[in-house]
Amino acid sequence: MNRLLLITLFFSFALCEDDKLLADGRFQPILRECLFTSQNPNLYVTYKNKTVLNDTWYPHGSELITRCADFGLYKILGDQSTVCDNGVWSNKLPTCIPTSVLTNYTGGAPPTIQFTVAAGSAVVDARGELLIYPGSTVWLDCLWPRGGDAPEWTWSNPAKNTVNWSGREGEGDHFRVTLTRATPRHGGSYTCTAPGGSTNTAFVKVVNIVCPPRVSASPHLRTHAQGTRLGSAIQYSCKEGYHLKGSAIANCMGDGQWSTAAPTCEAIVCPELRAAGSFTHLSDYNKSVGGRAVIACAWGYRLVGAPGLECEPDGRWSDAVPTCVPIYCPEPPNVPELGRLTKTHPPRDGKHPVGHLLLYYCEAGYQLVGENSIVCTESGFWSHPPPFCMRPSEVRKSDTIVVDNITFVNFNE
Secondary structure, three states: OHHHHHHHHHHHHHHHHHEEEOOOOOEEEOOOOEEEOOOOOOEEEEEOOEEOOOOEEEOOOOEEEEEEOOOOOEEEEOOOEEEEEOOEEOOOOOEEEEOHHHHOOOOOOOOEEEEEEEEOOEEEOOOOOEEEOOOOEEEEEEEOOEOEOOOEEEEOOOOOOEEEEOOOOOOOOEEEEEEOOOOHHHOEEEEEEOOOOOEEEEEEEEOOOEOOOOOOOOOOEEEEEOOOEOOOEEEEEEOOOEEEEOOOEEEEOOOOOEOOOOOEEEEOEOOOOOOOOOOEEEEOOOOEOOOEEEEEEOOOEEEEOOOEEEEOOOOOEOOOOOEEEEOEEOOOOOOOOOEEEEEOOOOEOOEEEOOOEEEEEEOOOOEEEOOOEEEEOOOOOEOOOOOEEEOHHHOOOOOEEEEOOEEEEOOOO
């Protein structure tokens, strides 16, 4: 009895690895996903009306719908749907055979088919079928060289359609069937058979499909709508100062839904400004479109670049961030004869920045003429010319002295 119990427990553990234990004690199999991969750029694949991305996993039971990317430019061969069945796709992906236009009418390629909406609207659905809104007029053109034997159009419905070459002689290779003011009776298959026997087929449905109206939830979103019926489009844009997040266009599709979600408008802001060095200060800082940033320098520094920047509609600043560089005064003249000079601060790399003070003294028995101290100012010049030293007997009342093109006037009593 104990041995039998051990075997039962081991079997249960093996099931739990891949399966799911339900509340009532039963096991529910966990079915594997399928990986979608395709190397065919001409194949258009959708899942729930959304474009399928390569190298993507899909759960068990998922159905993928395929068609050739360009209507009538390729002829599809194979099953147009495949279903994920416990990790394996039910069908191989179909192939797309190039038609006559792509092969330059050689090799017995099937004829190319094009459609043109002369009036009304029409769209191609996920299976490659042409959906036409009732009352529309659509041309189906079979492309084949004009001048030899003409191709042949046949269709599976009782509609009476006009068939002829489009335009005058020499104006094109479009052998055309016209679906005038389409009704449901125009639905069915339309096959063009080339003189050599190769064929291509377009499938048509006439459907009264209307998509739900859209109301903009954003006060900054502008919409231009052609309507809400099948094939109609809505174009979106944003007011100045905002950029569109999402698709700029939505089309009313064959499933009665818009092809893309409604976009939103986000305010455009210029990137964060970083002060170029610790001596740069920002004021009146506004990153929104039309906003300004005013840049100033700390005391003792001068601005190199534009002092004001504006945030432009493209989200960029109007100019580069300016920089602040130190202001220096030139090296002072030589120490006056019979005098001496004291520097309150040592120069930086031999330069004198703003605020540096120089003190002048005369030797005993001599009198200072001029200011005994000068300071480096934000103009980049010293506050006063350097003084000089003279004997007191040489400095008389109201004397005017000119030294190095600088005039000194003594007003002492």
